Amino acid sequence: MQDYEYMLRAYEQAGGETSIFKDSRIAHLVVHKNKVIGKHLVPGLFLEPEETPSGVDIRLRVEEGRKIEHPVHLCFGILPKEGVQIINIKARIEDGAQIRLLAHCVFPNAIKVVHQMEAEIELGDNALYEYNEVHFHGDEGGIEVVPRAKVKVGKNSSFQTNFSLLKGRVGVFDLDYEVRVDENSSLAMMTKIYGYGDDRIKIREAGWLEGKSSRGLIKSRIAVKDKAISEIVNELTASAPEARGHVDCLEVIQGMAQAKAVPIVNVNHELAQVTHEAAIGRVDKKQIQTLMARGLKEEEAIDLIISGMLK
Amino acid sequence: MEILRVEKVSLRLGDREILKELSFSVEAGTIHSLLGPNAAGKSSIAYCLLGCCDYLPQSGRIFFDGQDITTLPVYERARRGITLAWQEPARFEGLTVKDYIAVGMKNKDVTEIERVLYQVLLEPKNYLNRVIDKTLSGGERKRIELAAVMAMKPRLAILDEPDSGIDILALDSIVGIIKGLKEEGTTVLLITHREEVAEIADRTSLICSGFVVKEGSPQEVGRYFKEKCIPCPSRIYPSPENNI
Numbered sequence: 001m002q003d004y005e006y007m008l009r010a011y012e013q014a015g016g017e018t019s020i021f022k023d024s025r026i027a028h029l030v031v032h033k034n035k036v037i038g039k040h041l042v043p044g045l046f047l048e049p050e051e052t053p054s055g056v057d058i059r060l061r062v063e064e065g066r067k068i069e070h071p072v073h074l075c076f077g078i079l080p081k082e083g084v085q086i087i088n089i090k091a092r093i094e095d096g097a098q099i100r101l102l103a104h105c106v107f108p109n110a111i112k113v114v115h116q117m118e119a120e121i122e123l124g125d126n127a128l129y130e131y132n133e134v135h136f137h138g139d140e141g142g143i144e145v146v147p148r149a150k151v152k153v154g155k156n157s158s159f160q161t162n163f164s165l166l167k168g169r170v171g172v173f174d175l176d177y178e179v180r181v182d183e184n185s186s187l188a189m190m191t192k193i194y195g196y197g198d199d200r201i202k203i204r205e206a207g208w209l210e211g212k213s214s215r216g217l218i219k220s221r222i223a224v225k226d227k228a229i230s231e232i233v234n235e236l237t238a239s240a241p242e243a244r245g246h247v248d249c250l251e252v253i254q255g256m257a258q259a260k261a262v263p264i265v266n267v268n269h270e271l272a273q274v275t276h277e278a279a280i281g282r283v284d285k286k287q288i289q290t291l292m293a294r295g296l297k298e299e300e301a302i303d304l305i306i307s308g309m310l311k
Numbered sequence: 312m313e314i315l316r317v318e319k320v321s322l323r324l325g326d327r328e329i330l331k332e333l334s335f336s337v338e339a340g341t342i343h344s345l346l347g348p349n350a351a352g353k354s355s356i357a358y359c360l361l362g363c364c365d366y367l368p369q370s371g372r373i374f375f376d377g378q379d380i381t382t383l384p385v386y387e388r389a390r391r392g393i394t395l396a397w398q399e400p401a402r403f404e405g406l407t408v409k410d411y412i413a414v415g416m417k418n419k420d421v422t423e424i425e426r427v428l429y430q431v432l433l434e435p436k437n438y439l440n441r442v443i444d445k446t447l448s449g450g451e452r453k454r455i456e457l458a459a460v461m462a463m464k465p466r467l468a469i470l471d472e473p474d475s476g477i478d479i480l481a482l483d484s485i486v487g488i489i490k491g492l493k494e495e496g497t498t499v500l501l502i503t504h505r506e507e508v509a510e511i512a513d514r515t516s517l518i519c520s521g522f523v524v525k526e527g528s529p530q531e532v533g534r535y536f537k538e539k540c541i542p543c544p545s546r547i548y549p550s551p552e553n554n555i
Binding site: 221250284285286287289290291292293294295296297298304305307308309310311 | 405
């Protein structure tokens with residue numbers, strides 16, 4: 001019970017609204033280390049967590065035609081300074097079903113923590129899956145976050161992810177998502193991370209636009225300072241007529257930080273098109289001076305510009 | 312009473328001499344226009360007065376309210392009441408119009424932000440939550456820039472070509488905004504290359520090749536500009552020894 005209260009407190013610190021855990025209309029799942037400490041379902045949603053020695057295996061299914069009205073709240077975390085949490089998710093969103101997930105991952109005291117997530121996600125036709133993940137880490141940077149996902153999107157469907165890690169140290173972050181998209185469907189993946197100290201950020205997001213008129217957008221916004229290092233690989237392949245994609249990576253560096261962006265664009269059909277833009281550099285001098293002309297100090301101006309970029 | 316005095320300011324960028332012992336002064340509560348052709352050094356004067364890091368003069372002094380501000384950083388000058396509306400305002404990903412305008416305001420009152428947006432003929436409900444990025448046109452960003460300056464209630468507003476990129480129909484509204492700034496007690500240093508815009512000022516300085524060629528009433532200087540500068544076929548800029 002005490003763990004549950006502490007988790008909710010950490011969830012709140014991460015920006016979550018704890019009142020949702022008392023709302024019967026809203027489904028939720030709370031996992032501390034390898035223990036399921038809170039769970040509530042709504043009709044049409046099947047969520048079966050199974051505790052394992054190092055984490056939890058989760059089967060998630062939204063039954064055909066069912067639109068889950070309110071976002072489903074997930075809270076994963078480890079409260080002690082040390083620990084391992086491996087979450088394996090198998091998700092199936094059936095034809096015509098819709099779900100929005102809001103995951104808060106909280107590791108406020110991490111000194112030697114590993115959080116690993118392996119997801120296999122399958123969307124049927126005319127389905128929607130939206131996944132928003134917010135991380136809250138402590139100031140020590142002693143955490144390793146390794147999310148992996150393989151996603152298959154059916155026809156006329158939409159897959160969206162928004163990942164943000166803006167509070168506390170990143171530690172080591174190594175994300176790898178692969179998404180295959182069928183006819184008339186879309187994928188949109190957005191990542192926002194602020195790294196500092198000696199944080200290490202590695203991201204690979206890859207999409208395959210395999211169906212006619214499929215759409216893809218991969219967008220990254222990364223800010224690194226001190227001795228943090230980031231490497232972003234955004235990969236989009238279009239191999240069907242009228243498939244359209246765009247890759248957009250913006251990284252801002254300060255101090256001794258290092259950033260690398262690798263946009264990979266493949267087009268295998270003459271009627272497909274993928275565009276990309278990537279920029280790495282310090283914060284634009286004109287933006288800084290514009291805000292200084294309104295009375296902000298240079299550091300205040302930089303903070304405002306970066307927080308806008310990561311908003 | 313004099314609010315700004317520029318004394319023999321020289322500025323060199325690389326091997327180019329941009330400003331050459333430039334001197335002029337501005338009376339408090341007036342509109343003072345700096346008129347001149349392209350590449351005369353007008354924007355460089357604006358950046359110099361604001362204190363932009365690449366535009367610190369090699370010699371000369373700048374006085375604001377009798378205080379030497381030549382070496383003060385931009386934010387210190389802003390806190391004393393000097394600001395600039397940029398000729399090409401910056402874009403800010405993720406920053407809304409409301410947040411941007413509020414930056415320079417002491418009291419971040421939304422009704423005041425709405426008021427200044429109305430003043431620049433932008434409907435607040437359509438703009439408050441818009442992001443200042445590439446989805447806004449150049450003209451919209453210029454109006455937002457002017458609104459941000461108005462909201463700051465500066466003592467000296469340097470307006471760098473507020474009329475550029477604005478269609479002729481909108482010019483009247485820009486002129487109205489500039490006059491409105493003066494009515495609210497702000498001294499305006501208006502930089503322009505159009506003599507019809509410079510004419511709204513109380514006094515005009517004609518700038519060419521980095522120094523003041525002529526000073527006087529806007530009408531007098533405007534006539535001089537029209538007769539001597541516009542037809543100038545050689546584009547040979549004058550020097551202090553060889554005036555036009």
